[in-house]
Amino acid sequence: MSEQAGFALEQFRLDGKVAIVTGAGGRGNSIGRAYALGLANAGAAVVVADLNGEGAQRVADEIIAAGGKAIGVQVDITRPESVAAMVAATTQAFGGVDILVNNAALMAELGSLQAASIPIADWNRIFNVNLTGALICTQAVVPEMRKRGGGKIVNQTSGGAYPAQSVYGISKLALVGLTTTLARQLGREKINVNAIAPGNTTSDAGRQLTPDDSPFIKFLEASVAMRVRGAPDELVGSLLLLCSPAGDWITGQVLHVDGGWVLRP
Ligand SMILES: NC(=O)c1ccc[n+]([C@@H]2O[C@H](COP(=O)([O-])OP(=O)(O)OC[C@H]3O[C@@H](n4cnc5c(N)ncnc54)[C@H](O)[C@@H]3O)[C@@H](O)[C@H]2O)c1
Numbered sequence: 001m002s003e004q005a006g007f008a009l010e011q012f013r014l015d016g017k018v019a020i021v022t023g024a025g026g027r028g029n030s031i032g033r034a035y036a037l038g039l040a041n042a043g044a045a046v047v048v049a050d051l052n053g054e055g056a057q058r059v060a061d062e063i064i065a066a067g068g069k070a071i072g073v074q075v076d077i078t079r080p081e082s083v084a085a086m087v088a089a090t091t092q093a094f095g096g097v098d099i100l101v102n103n104a105a106l107m108a109e110l111g112s113l114q115a116a117s118i119p120i121a122d123w124n125r126i127f128n129v130n131l132t133g134a135l136i137c138t139q140a141v142v143p144e145m146r147k148r149g150g151g152k153i154v155n156q157t158s159g160g161a162y163p164a165q166s167v168y169g170i171s172k173l174a175l176v177g178l179t180t181t182l183a184r185q186l187g188r189e190k191i192n193v194n195a196i197a198p199g200n201t202t203s204d205a206g207r208q209l210t211p212d213d214s215p216f217i218k219f220l221e222a223s224v225a226m227r228v229r230g231a232p233d234e235l236v237g238s239l240l241l242l243c244s245p246a247g248d249w250i251t252g253q254v255l256h257v258d259g260g261w262v263l264r265p
Contacts, residue, residue, distance in 0.1 A: 023104025150190030199258025225260025
């Protein structure tokens with residue numbers, strides 16, 4: 001963007017862009033679904049990718065029914081060959097890749113595993129999905145982004161990365177490390193790499209992990225500045241900022257969307 005261009009709301013539009021959202025085909029009310037619908041609303045063609053192929057197709061059909069462009073793809077982000085097939089399906093359908101949202105993760109199913117006693121096989125499984133999966137997807141899309149002269153990558157971390165209370169949180173803190181390192185290494189190629197750290201979100205998985213009457217919600221109610229729970233749709237504006245030309249000069253950042261839970265100087 002030139003210094004003389006001025007600002008226009010159209011800078012948030014994504015017409016002609018192609019976006020992959022992983023973990024977007026899960027349970028009914030998921031953050032990935034909100035992300036996929038939001039990107040499509042802004043004009044992007046969206047690849048809805050999930051381990052759950054049927055769910056991915058369902059969300060893609062929702063986008064198409066609303067007049068948008070989408071395909072559903074079954075993918076296991078821990079398997080490079082499966083991710084390569086997802087990227088091939090994307091380029092075949094839409095001609096390239098501009099945006100990757102690394103949203104797939106293991107969360108609600110993890111419960112409260114203790115770092116001091118977690119079986120190493122479980123530790124490896126969590127890191128394989130929550131950290132290595134994001135890296136595998138990134139490695140697969142970067143060559144495609146280079147062909148387009150740049151791109152945007154958004155990693156879905158969590159406010160839970162900072163209170164340091166769970167193995168899940170450790171995996172999300174590691175994802176912040178991956179975000180900042182990739183941002184430094186890819187910046188000159190006009191590939192922005194940022195992260196969103198949601199607070200307690202009312203997705204089906206979020207409600208399963210921390211029901212309203214859980215001790216963790218009570219703990220948060222005593223400290224969160226504004227409001228503990230947010231809806232998946234309340235994350236979408238931040239995603240659009242980080243995926244659109246409006247965010248061209250933002251890289252290596254963690255955007256906390258959590259009503260004032262994690263307050264860092
Ligand atoms: N809900 C919350 O309160 C909250 C808060 C902070 C961060 N997050 C993060 O937001 C993201 C979405 O959360 P959600 O609440 O919508 O949960 P969700 O369980 O509905 O979404 C996760 C999706 O990832 C998919 N997935 C898991 N393993 C996969 C694999 N190997 N390959 C491809 N897909 C795979 C699942 O099928 C599922 O659809 C996650 O990264 C989560 O850690 C959620």
